[in-house]
C-alpha cells in the first residue's frame with residue numbers, strides 16, 4: 248500500500264501512461280504528441296505527469312497559464328511548453344525568462360505582446376490560435392468570416408517568433424451527422440488556411456488541431472502534433488460516449504483513503520449532515536477519511552456510489568462531508584481502522600470507475616479528475 252503515510256491519496260501508474268502513449272502513437276502515425284498537463288494535469292499531478300510523458304519521448308507540453316508553466320520549469324522540465332490561454336501583460340516578462348511559447352489570443356493581443364517585446368528588445372515565442380468553430384479564443388477563420396489578414400499580420404510582427412498555428416474542436420466527441428460535418432469543415436478550413444499561408448510564402452511553423460476525441464474519431468490528419476489530455480490519462484469524458492474507433496486505454500489514476508472508525512448503528516440512527524440516511528436496521532458503518540474537499544463531489548451523496556474495502560463493494564451512505572464520509576460495511580467481514588479503501592480504481596476483483604462518480608455528479612471525467620484537490624497526495628506507482 249503506497250499511501251501508508253497519507254490520509255487520502257492518488258496513485259499514478261507509470262506503465263499505464265506508457266501504454267496509453269503507445270496507443271495514441273498507434274492511432275496517430277507520425278503525428279507527435281503535445282502532452283496537455285494544464286490544471287495540474289487534470290488533477291493527476293502536473294510535474295509527475297510531465298516527467299513521465301518526457302520519459303515516454305514526448306517533447307512538447309501545454310498548460311493553461313504562465314504560473315503552471317513556471318511550476319514545470321522550476322521542477323527542471325526543459326522541453327517546450329505552450330501556454331494555451333491568456334497571460335496578463337504584467338507577466339509578459341516571464342515568457343522569455345522561462346523560455347515559454349505563448350498562444351496569440353487575438354491580433355490585438357499579438358500586437359500588445361509584440362509592443363512589449365519590442366520595447367524590451369526581446370523575441371517572444373508564440374503559436375497562432377485560429378478559431379475555426381470553438382468560439383473561444385483565436386482569430387476567426389470560419390464559414391462566415393475568414394479574417395486571413397489578421398493572421399497574416401500576426402506573422403509579420405517583428406518581435407514575435409511564431410513557431411506554430413493551431414485550432415480546437417468543440418464537437419469532435421459527437422458522432423451525430425451535423426457534429427461530424429461541423430468538425431470535418433473545421434479540418435477543411437484549417438487546411439485551407441495553411442495552404443493560403445504556404446501560397447503566400449509564410450512559414451507557419453508547427454500545425455496542431457486534435458484533442459483526445461479528435462484523435463479517437465478522426466485519426467491521423469497529417470499535422471505535426473496532436474494535443475491529448477484525457478487519452479494519455481487512459482479515460483474518455485464518459486464511457487457512454489460512442490466513438491468510431493476503439494482505443495486500448497488504461498486509466499492511470501486510482502484514488503484511495505483509509506477507514507478511520509468502524510461502529511455498529513441501530514435501526515433509526517441517522518448518518519451525517521441533514522440526516523438523509525436513517526438506518527433501516529442494525530448496521531455496521533465505517534467512516535472513511537475522504538470528502539468533498541478532496542474532490543469526491545457532494546452531489547453524489549446518497550445515490551448509491553460504492554467504494555471498495557477488502558475487495559468488496561460498500562455504498563456511501565448519508566451526505567458526503569468536507570473531509571469524511573460514511574460507508575455501509577455490514578456485509579464485509581473484519582473491516583477495521585487503517586484499512587485501505589479504494590474510491591477510484593481496482594481492489595481485488597472489483598473496480599470502481601471514475602465514470603460512476605461523474606455520471607452521478609452529472610458531469611464528465613475531465614471535471615471530476617481536475618477537481619481532485621491539492622491536499623490529496625500524488626504517488627507514482629512503478630512496476
Ligand SMILES: Cc1ncc(COP(=O)(O)O)c(C=O)c1O
Nearest residue numbers: 283331415458459474475476477
Ligand atoms: C486547446 C486545447 N487543446 C487540447 C486539450 C486537451 O483536451 P482533451 O483532454 O480532451 O484531450 C484542451 C483541453 O481542454 C484544450 O483546451
